Amino acid sequence: MFQLNLVALMTLMWWSSSIVEDAVADPQTNLINPGCSTYNASNVRSFYANINGTFAELRGEVKNESTHFATAQEARGDVVTYAMLQCRNYLSKNDCLACFDTASTQIRNCSSANGARVIYDGCFLRYESERFYDQTNELGSGVSCGNISSNVTGLKSVGQQVLTNLQTATPKIKGFYAATKTQVVVGGAAIYAIAQCVETTTEAKCLSCMQVGYNNLQSCLPNTEGRAYDAGCFMRYSTTRFFADNQTIDITPYLKQGGSSKKWAIIGGVVGGVVLILALFAWRWFTKPKRVPRGNILGATELKGPVNYKYKDLKAATKNFKAENKLGEGGFGDVYKGILKNGKVVAVKKLVLGKSSKMEDDFEGEVKLISNVHHRNLVRLLGCCSKGQERILVYEYMANSSLDKFLFGDKKGSLNWKQRYDIILGTARGLAYLHEEFHVSIIHRDIKTSNILLDDDLQPKIADFGLARLLPEDRSHLSTRFAGTLGYTAPEYAMHGQLSEKADTYSYGIVVLEIISGQKSTDVKGDEESREYLLQRTWKLYEKGMHLELVDKDVDPNEYDAEDVRKIIEIALLCTQASPATRPTMSEVVVLLKSRSLLEHLRPTMPVFVETNIKTKEGNSSSTAGSSSNATASISVLSAR
Template identity: 60%
Template sequence: MAQCRPYVTRGDCVACFDAAATLLRAACGAANGGRAILDGCVVRYESAAFFDQATLPGNTQVCNGSAVAGGGFADAARGLVGDLVAAVPRAPGLAAAAAGAGVYAAAQCVVTVGEGGCAQCLEVAVRNIDGCPPNSDGRAVDAGCFMRYSDKPFFPANATVDLAPYLRSGKSDRKGAIIGGILGGVAILFLLGLLAFLWTWRSRKLLKPRRGDILGATELQGPTSFYYQDLKVATNNFCEESKLGEGGFGDVFKGLLKNGKTVAVKRLTVMETSRAKADFESEVKLISNVHHRNLVRLLGCSSKGSECLLVYEYMANGSLDKFLFGDKRGTLNWKQRFNIIVGMARGLGYLHQEFHVCIIHRDIKSSNVLLDDEFQPKIADFGLARLLPDDHSHLSTKFAGTLGYTAPEYAIHGQLSEKVDTYSFGVVVLEIISGRKLNDARLDPDSQYLLEWAWKLYENNNLIELVDKSLDPKEYNPEEVKKIIQIALLCTQSAVASRPTMSEQQVDVYL
């Protein structure tokens, strides 16, 4: 059985089915059954009939995001979800999406469970999801239904459904229905007119040249060109107090622009010839059009002589390594760590297969993963793998990366593929779960590296020993943690062909 969400496009539906099928083949093999419940679709197979199953043991909630301030959001989320519970069993296709008061929500039942089974499943789902608010995002999953709310839209604006007709008892008279239809039609015409006006206004606005303003960097334009002197002033002449970090690719400084925007400015020296400068500018234009929620956005650049300044969005919480091994060690809970792992996989999957050219990062490590205000991960420096000439690297000629995180075939033989990033991702996942560096001296004295220790624990069937002792055991499911560790070990296999692609890792599966 396979079914897509009603707001998913045909192309995304096909892609979702392919991803679900791949995951089921990898996870279930020749088992008697399995189901993959993704944000965009659900796929299930069994050796016995299951089409009328509405709810099963194992139904659960998945709460994401940080708490939204104030009690209004939690009340609005519960109210909208409650309306969906009442409306969806009567709605066409047993599915509906709705929005209101800053909340976006959707619910869908498997069509084969019917109206009664749908109502039964959603009653269980609403009790599960009730524990998520005031978190900004929550899901409830079961055998026969799927429910989600968020403070951000996850479906097109035209996918919403007026729930009012399905909330009534069904005894409303025809006159009320006719009046409602007329008013609804008038409202739609008004909204269409308003959208047309806003579209025209926005189109004209985009045609106006913008310089040095973050808001001017859009998908329709090339990279924003900043004045070198403005960035010099913004960073207080690149003073030590403004420095956020340093590395082989260049130092990073915090800057405050004239328009009040806070940015991160990376200082590079790479343009030694006119050809190098032209190639660099071409790459900047490409990378500035890479937009993904789990990638740090390149806003623009500036140059003076052989020096180039790259302007990135600023991440207030800094890099992941500070929360794993630095002065903020032990402050990340399991839910935050899990979200970071999923976000990294999504960002890398986008770079490898979803952007119109394949971009291989080559230097995935915990210090290159930044955290925003809600501790969502954003991969940094992903453009430098393309931006820097081959003979510019902080380790050795024609090699970009950090030993220990780098796949053996690339470190030894220079064989580069997207599976190099897969290997590094696996190492970082082990660091996130264990809270230890890849070469932590506190490990088993017979094991020099974290990866080697993890494999020993796997062979001894003692993977749970890897988990950071600062984590509360009540926060996580040991079997779920073991599964993620096994995925990390799968990513770090020596044989390139045995490692999964990041697109196989990035899909959320709720079982």
């Protein structure tokens, strides 16, 4: 018995030591390339403050969101600073943070240069005075090679194939990241390799960057190690393991289109690039919605599917979708509170999408897409269920319900100014992510207070994003399906079906005014002749310089700075300008909100407002459009009278 216990103890000690050895921290801070701009910032004090702010935000994103990729921007006065951090996806969160800490110290050697970057084996950090998030190829790209291999023939031929495959597959993978291990037949060695593009670029730019990296690394083979770097991508191979075997990605599915791998190796970068781009176009045309690809801030290596719940489990969780468990009703269906078998509380949405073969085809792909959207200001989709004609989505549960309850409902007047500001800023961040930072651009189409939910800390989370794309095609005169709510909807979308991210910007501006005023956008003040909606009232107060008259009387004036309120109201008016081109992007809104300066150089023009006299076929008034092809709306152009 003693001998058995001794053996067991020794086995346990060996097993524990193996775990500790495998878990040793390795942030991979071997410096590959530093670079500083030759121009200095004009306002050094504000510039340094921006750097500190963006770096703090980047670190917070990695620490709190467990992401390998983050962007941040700060503005003080006329100084704007953009920053980006990207860690290799195989690093742990702690190793990523350690690499960032090293990079943030190194990059300050550039002093007051208005742009700089540092590239390590484990991470990449960059800041600029101009937006650069989609850039990949710039001057300053390069290559670093290791030692010559004794197995020249085997390593060179296999290495070329490895790099060819990475060049082909990486731009197709969600998150623009690939990691492979390939055995070298002669000599018994293995080649570990990764390729990565910044997640806010496009497939085409990632491909271009991969081609440059591939060509540069040809000068390294048959060396045992090589690294190629550029402004927006990184490639590395080595016969020494630098990530765990279980962190590889099966890239085979991404190599099936555009010809064989051998063909790519023979044709080379330029001709191969043309073929691949054509193949990508054909593939996306037939299998995916036609959207502009964007970087995926999740740091995910590929899209993971949502959890598939059993219908009977959701039925039991909601007590057969009992009325007392109903949380609310929306344009896409009813929402119920559910308690799963494991005790987790969820929100269960029964979708009303109609019957169509297109819906059948689109549902799985769209839900898979939505389930991979991870941001602190977006409601998380946990899973789905399909049974017959039933389509059900399962979301994280928000105990504080929706923003409209706090502004117009039974909790009216309970939000202080800081809470309102946090909701305004958080909602802008969520929309900026959907529009510009997720790997495809998602336009919400129905931003309103009831679609903004609040968590336990009263932080905002946008709900129902991506669902409008599942609606049946509208056969009316609109050039795209209308899925908005009048009172919030941009005029070009409501009247002509012209949809862009700027339609969400308009709706966001209306929501901001509601948050500040505590007044519904569709509520009318005054008599029939002098009636005015919220947007009209805001514009008149703005022209008179009486911004503060708009603030909800339930907000303590001692809680806010008058100039800050003026600025936010003007930002809302910028968002609701008549021409979409003159509205800011949501990332620009975030910068404006965080800026401490007034909008001296940005003056809003007179907005337009869509009234809510929508008539359905039955002649009933409705605040939500999209169900009738005979819907009509009147546009009221605001005047200064």
